[in-house]
Amino acid sequence: MPAATPGLSPRRFWSALLLGLVALAVLIGLGTWQVERLFWKEALIETIERRIHGPAEDLGVIVAAEQSSGDIDYRPVRVTGTFDHAGERYFLSTHEGEAGWNVYTPLLVAGQDLAVFVNRGFVPYALKEPSARPEGQIAGLVTVEGLARNRVTDNPGGALMPDNDVAQHIFFWRDVPAMAEGLALPDGTRMLPFTIDAGEGAAPGGYPIGGQTVVTMPNNHLEYALTWYGIGLGLAVLLTVMVVAQFRAKRWRDRPSP
Incomplete structure (x- = not known):
């Protein structure tokens, strides 16, 4: 054995x-x-889905909510104002497989000493300069409906994300104070700390193409x-x-x- x-x-x-x-x-x-x-x-995910499909609220409601809780992400918002196209800022992006930019433009809020950056949507590389898409540079009062996005205070990608190129107006993350540098806003106008993603639809001339909010929650x-x-x-x-x-x-x- x-x-x-x-x-x-x-x-x-x-x-x-x-x-x-x-x-x-x-x-x-x-x-x-x-x-x-x-x-x-x-x-x-349930909260985001509920917010996205809710009714659009006036900007004042969103501002008050942001000040009280700091969480307004994906809440539908409606705001009327005038675009300051000279203050465009650009974020690298893609749309349906094409590389280009998301165009963020300051909106001077009508009747208030406030401004807010609006992500108007995507343009291809060749149309980055405003002169290449004059029809899309809407003048006068406009009403924008879209989704509010929370303020971002730190680089969300850390060392893996490049630094914003403030001098060239090219950004990789939504640093609103840096985006606002160099803007010729009217005296006394306050830039809101959050941004708005414009809803779906293209501007006159086809660009920018709105509705670029990416809601992916792995x-x-x-x-x-x-x-x-x-x-x-x-x-x-x-x-x-x-x-x-x-x-x-x-x-x-x-x-x-x-």
Whole structure:
């Protein structure tokens, strides 16, 4: 009869078991954290969907909400004013596979000492300069309906996102104070800290093309949770096998001598 495996020494066994239990606790914690993130993400998606399909509110309502809560993202808004086309700012973007720019233009709010940047939409590279799309440079009072976007205070991409080129009016993230540098706003006019994405539809002449809001909320938390729990289950099985094998080996060692 072959000899039974001697098993681990007590020190190695208890060390391995302790490390395994710590790792198991970490895996369960990670899985549980992902479940919590899943519920949070689902609630966030539901909130955004509800907001996007709600009625447009006057700018004053959005301004008050932004001041009280700081969260106005994707709330429909309506505002009337005059575009300051000389203050255009440009964000690299794509539309239906074509590379170009999103054009952000200051809107001087009618009857108020306020201005707000409006993302009027996409133009191809060749139409970046306003002179290339004169029909789209709407003069006079206009009413814009779109989605309010929260203020951004820090580079959301960190080291992975290039710095804004303020001098060339080219931006990668919505730093409103930097975007407002160099604007010739009327005296006493305050630039609002958030922006507005104009709704769908093209300006006269075809550009800019509105409706460029990107609402993508990746929700992979269930897969991540199952991954962590799955690894934890595998580790639990291995620990069980180790414990069973160790106690069998102990019983073998402690058996009465023939």
